[in-house]
Amino acid sequence: MMTLFVDMDEVFADTYNAHIELYNAKFNADLDINACLGREVWQSVPEDHQLGVKNHARTEGFFRALKPIEDSQKIIKELSEKYDLYVASAAMEFPNSLREKSDWLDEHFPFIHWKNRILCGHKHILKGDILIDDRSYNLESFNGRKILFSSPHNIHTTGYERVDNWMEVAGLLL
16 A cells, blocks of 8 residues: 655645634735735735734644645545555644644544654655645655645745645545
8 A cells, every 4th residue: 555645734724724814804904815826924914914924823723723625524535545644744843733733633534543643843754655745845855756735825836746626636646
């Protein structure tokens, strides 16, 4: 059975839109995803608001409140039946994320056993057949098949096999 690693944030947990929603609520703004294309959300707001957006991920409850990306639950369940599937998420940078990501997975992806959750610092340690990630720097050192999951911040990234949504992942891997 082939080993498949799947990143969480911006791949099946919608952190990008969460940042936009929190920013809009705090500043009574109307920032939308189209204003952010090719950049991080924090790079798309006035300079005096950037630190606040960067700190969303350090706020208690941020990761726990994320919404699953459309079709991810169904497709990841199907993938877990075909592949030796692991969630691989860089969770060490933000103090609350380890517990919150684990609790979030229990709620939204209960079929992913805790033994198949890799909450790590750097992903260069991953050795397997396929990695789906939204960050090219995580794909660079991976020796297997590299699939870039589209996110507004990476629309200009080239050089990787790309999927725009979970139905496209299903078309490639199921």
